[in-house]
Structures are given as structure tokens and as C-alpha cells.
Amino acid sequence: MRALALDIGGTHIGCGLVEDNRLLAETSVESEGASSLASLLPVLTEALRRLLREAGTTADQCDGLAIGYPGIVDARDNKIHSTLKKYEDAPDIDLTAWVFESFGLPLRIENDARLALLGEQYAGAGRGISDVVMMTLGTGIGSATILGGRILRGVHAHAGCLGGHLTAKFDGRLCHCGNIGCAEAEASGWSMPLTAREWPDFQNSSLANVDKLGFRELFTHAEAGDAVALAVRDRCIHVWSANAVSLIHAYDPEIVILGGGAMKSGAIIVPAMQDYINRHTWSSWGKAQVRTAELGNSAALLGAVPLLLEEIPAAPAQLR
């Protein structure tokens, strides 16, 4: 099967042409300054047409177009149910009509984390595994879940993709989502600097001189031996591990796939989280295995074919 794919992000939009589990061509469109999704559609149409031309093919050689969108999205009714601050116009755009008019293709749209997990399970770290949880450790903490070989969606399309918003510390920090002490509010790209700055003796840490504190800087300063950086890094890994245990106890997966920007330090993160999971999950069979995502930014694009192939059950009444 051949398909077009879009992975809509806040700062750029990935565009791909895929054939089964291979990426034939890929490009990226900047979206940082865009005020609406509608304003980007002509650019995206052009980018996808260029990919088709460069690969020496045409849209009528493709079977569909898949879109990954960062919000509450459900492939069962092909709708965006909720946006997350960016592209507020998206739910009102008739994307099905745009895709059909531009390419003569059917559209399927899904939450971007679910689409990325479909890609990893089809062509990456989850090949051949029927029960998988994915955690994306980046600016936020994203998640998606496949149970019994099927993407978990839930009755209002929330299930599986809010894993970063399970509580990690019930008396912790208020999260953007409204919950208190979510894993994301305790150890994500946006919350980690808040934790670091509140750390005792932060002023004497080498981190105090860092202009824009991200995971890259945190792990570098920890490696260099800074005590505060080490403590904050270990606290992040502890929170992620505790979150992984919650996800394993909730969903009973065979493996946990880790992706996202923090995984540049995967060599430290993966063994530490595996060790924590081995010591602290309850199990009657063995321990879920931690794996590094293999497809990077291409994961959602490579989710296009399994999403288009999926026999989609009717949407629950609540979504209609």
C-alpha cells in the first residue's frame, strides 16, 4: 500500500510519501508563525505534490492520506474533538473535502501520538508485539497504547493518549491539563526547569548560568558532575519510571517504547527505567521491556499505512 502522510506539529509539519513500511520521500514545512491551519493547506498541498513528483508517482497510485494531529482526534469519526492551543480553526475545517479535492484520496485522521505508535508497531521498535505502550518524553509527556493489536481509543477518544497526565505526586505541581502532580507537571520539558530552579542550592549550580534549560543541558551538566543537575536528572528518571509503572499496571503491555527529545540521553534513561520497572512492577509473568523508539520523527508518517489498513469500528454514540 502507498500513502501520503502529514504529521502536524506546532513548529513544523512533517510530510511523507510511504509505501508499506518504507518512507519513499519526506519533507518538512515550517509552521511556527502560522496563525491557522487553513492558511497552511496550500503549502501542504504543494509539498505533498512535490514529494509525489520527486518519487515519480501520482496521487492516484496512492490509497489514502493519513494525518496525525496533536489533540483529541478519533479515526472512527475522522474528527478533531479538541485542539491544544494551536490551530484553533482545525476542528471546523473539512479536511476530508480538502484531501479529496486536492488528491482524490480518502482521509484518515488520528491523534499524533497514536499515529506514531502505529508506525513504531508496524515498522519500528514494536514490530510483532500486540500489546505496547509508548511514552514520548519531550516538552510534554505524550503516550499511546495498543492492546491486543488494536489502538486503544476509549469512548470519548481520550484513552491511551493521556498517559503523561496520570498522577505521579498527588500533592505536586498544578499541570496545564488541570490535574495536580501529573508526570508531565513533575518531569517534562516545560516543568523540569521549574523543579530545577526551586532546588536547594540552585544558585550555586552550573545550571544557574544556562540560558535555556532543556533536557540536553540537564544531562550534560549532570554528566559533568554538577550535584543539582544530577539530583534533578535522577528525579526526572524517577518520575518517568513511576509513570511507566502506572502505565504497565493500567494496560498490561509487553513493552514500553520511549521516544521524544529526552531520548538523546537514552543510554542513561533506558537502563535506569528498566531497572526501576524490574524492581517495582507487580507481574505474574515477567517484566515489561523498555525499548527505544526507532523511527524518530518519521514514526507518525510510517503510521499512515496501518491506520489506513485498520478496520475501524463504528464510532461510539458519544462521538457521533
Next chain:
Amino acid sequence: MRALALDIGGTHIGCGLVEDNRLLAETSVESEGASSLASLLPVLTEALRRLLREAGTTADQCDGLAIGYPGIVDARDNKIHSTLKKYEDAPDIDLTAWVFESFGLPLRIENDARLALLGEQYAGAGRGISDVVMMTLGTGIGSATILGGRILRGVHAHAGCLGGHLTAKFDGRLCHCGNIGCAEAEASGWSMPLTAREWPDFQNSSLANVDKLGFRELFTHAEAGDAVALAVRDRCIHVWSANAVSLIHAYDPEIVILGGGAMKSGAIIVPAMQDYINRHTWSSWGKAQVRTAELGNSAALLGAVPLLLEEIPAAPAQLR
């Protein structure tokens, strides 16, 4: 449909004869001193035969026997995969043969919390709702989940029933299950007295004179105005609420059913948890509703008919 049912607990075993959503007859067998499940089988056979006689019916008027067992159990292969300290002999007993030889009936066995939720969804607080999470606030914190009208089991039969072992405080107390800071380790019948005794000024609290501290005593002393009892009670409700938010974010249910011994104080617990959920869950549709379990100790017995009626999919390869 008419069925026999057993709800196997640590201190007693509930025995029932049910017809559809009605309990025709019910009794209870003491099991506190029993060293093995095998030693109880003759007593259970007799108790069920007596129920049949008293109801003026016979086993051949029934369609099956359902057992709820407190451990990792899976109706897909009708096996007990893991016990929890009591009845260590249970996985090796051929219960299918016992039921057939004693009553000429087919057996289905399931985790007790899942069976109780099946009962509540069929005949109690969850009637007509397809997506339900149940929390049982007792000595431990039990849970079960129905998604899209089907009991969630997961590939190793762990899913849905370990909800009390999602992390609530990543740097909290070590749980019997091996995890750190589970909801159960922070606010259950066994862990609450540990929290109370560590509370500042516990020695001056009226709780210090309580011989055997349980939720009944905690809520009574809190009502009477004892400051430590109030603080510990509110902390328990906070932990349960944070756990409910995790379960809602994980499973996307319409309602959360609360059962267990602590619910004798449901008049205080339910509105407090509903308020927390309203303020702290993220949702694109509305807020999951908190409901009190309606069937008490009969819930698992009333789960017999829906369990026997369920079209059971083949067990995952991992369970065979």
C-alpha cells in the same frame, strides 16, 4: 438465565443462586481458618446444594457456575494465574472438573473485582453504561474496568484490576505489590494507620486511643472534630481522588463506581471526589460521574450471568 455463583474472599466465601439480575438465594461460608481451597470444596458443594433445595430448584435448571477469585484470573482460559498469599493451592485445583462432577455445569472463573463490576454494570450502579471504572476502597484498593461494554483483561490478564497500584506519590511508601507510592500504599485499610501514626501530633489525637484503627474509626473521629483524624481523612480522600483522575485519564470512562468498606462514609467521600474530578480531570466532553456501588457484597454473585453470557475471545498466546 439461572446460575450458581461463588465469591471467594479471605475471611468468607459468598455463595449465591441467581436468575438474570436477581439474587434468588444467598449464603456465606467462613473461610478465615482454612489453610487451602481444596479443604473448602466439600463445604461449598453442600452450601450451593442447600441454596438449590431452598429455592426449590436443581442444578440442571442452571446454565453454569461462576467463580470470583481474588488474584490474577482470566475467564478466557478459565485459569488462576496468580494467588495473593491465600489459597496457594488454588491454581493447581481442577475447578472445572469439580464443578462438572458436583453440579454437571460448566464453570467460568474471573478475578473477583472484574466479576463485581460485571454485576454492578448488569444489575447495579452501572446499568446501561458501556465504559465504567470501579474502585473498591477497603483493606486494599481494588479496581476493574469495562471499555466499550467489554471487561478489560489485557494480554497477561493484569489490565484493569491493578488500578489501586497506579502511582499516587512517586516518593511515597513501598507497597506490598513492589511499587512505591501506589494509591493502596498511601490510603488503604492497611496503609492508612501507618500514615496516621506518623502524623505530627498523633500522640495528642483521639486516634491514639483507638485499638484497631479502620476507616470507620477514622471518619467517626474526624466527624467529632479531631484535627489529626480530619487531616488523615482528607489526605485519604485526596489520594483516592488523584487515583480516580489517573484511572479516568487512562481509561476514559463515563462513570466511576465506588465500593468497599470505606463507602460506609460515602456521603462524605462521593461529593468530595466528584468535586476533585470536576476540577482536575482534563476532558473534551464533560466529567466522569462518581457513583456509589449498589449491590454491596452481592455484586460479584450478580456478575455470574453476564460472565456466563459473555462471548469470550480466545486467550492471547501468552496465556495458553
